[in-house]
Amino acid sequence: MNQKSVYQFTVQKLNGEHMSLGIYEGKVLLVVNIASECGFTPQLKELESLRKDYEGEDFEILAFPSNDFGGQEPxxxxxxxxxxxxxxxxxxxxxxxxxxxxxxxxxxxxxLSDKKLNGNVGASPRWNFHKYLINTRGETVDFFYPFTKPNSSRIKKRINKLLITEKL
Structure with missing residues (x-):
């Protein structure tokens, strides 16, 4: 397995079941750390809108709640x-x-946050709703700060480029 890929990781679903990220192989992913009591929490609606914009495409959003910033995830x-x-x-x-x-x-x-490990991006989350963009090979290719809205043209352009170029 490619050591520069997110597919090597297992995550835990809300039901406690462990799941390999390998099931997302071939999809463009937007990985986001979320929190229910953050000023950016309304981005959840925008993230869902973004998901709907790409329905039927090889795209998925993966949300990871975290209490690391201001205790905003109780x-x-x-x-x-x-x-x-x-x-x-x-x-x-x-x-x-x-x-x-x-x-x-x-x-x-x-x-995701260590360029030595992922080969491309060196940026750890500074707050909730930090976003990482993953290509269809599971490689971290970009990141967006929390204030970058999910439906921003910047994010959509990057997703579109990955969806188009990786089909060729």
Whole structure:
């Protein structure tokens, strides 16, 4: 397996089941750390809108709740998914709460934020709703700060480019 790929990682679903990110092989991914009590939380609605814009394409959003910034994620387990679904109509996968920075960061986030590990991007989340863009080979190719809105032309252009160029 490609050591520069997110497919080497296993994550935990809200039901406690472990899942390999390898199931997303061949898809463009937007990986986002979220929190239910953050000023950026309304981006969940925008993320869902972005997901709908690419429905039927090889694209998926993966959300990882985190309490690393300002204690803004008090929810656990199914309450996380229920909050996202009921308040923002989220239908993309929301995983179990993890750490996204520092010594105790989940291995996926250590990989995403360290250029020595992923080969392209060296930027750890500075707040909730930091976004990483992953190509169809599972490689980290870009990142967007929390203030970059999910439906921004900057994000859409990068997704479109990956979806088009990687089909060729």
């Amino acid at each position: 929810l656990e387990g199914f309450a996380l998914g229920d909050f996202c679904e009921k308040n923002y109509g989220v239908s993309f996968p929301v995983f179990e709460k993890i750490r996204v920075r520092g010594d105790y960061a989940h291995p996926l986030y250590k990989f």
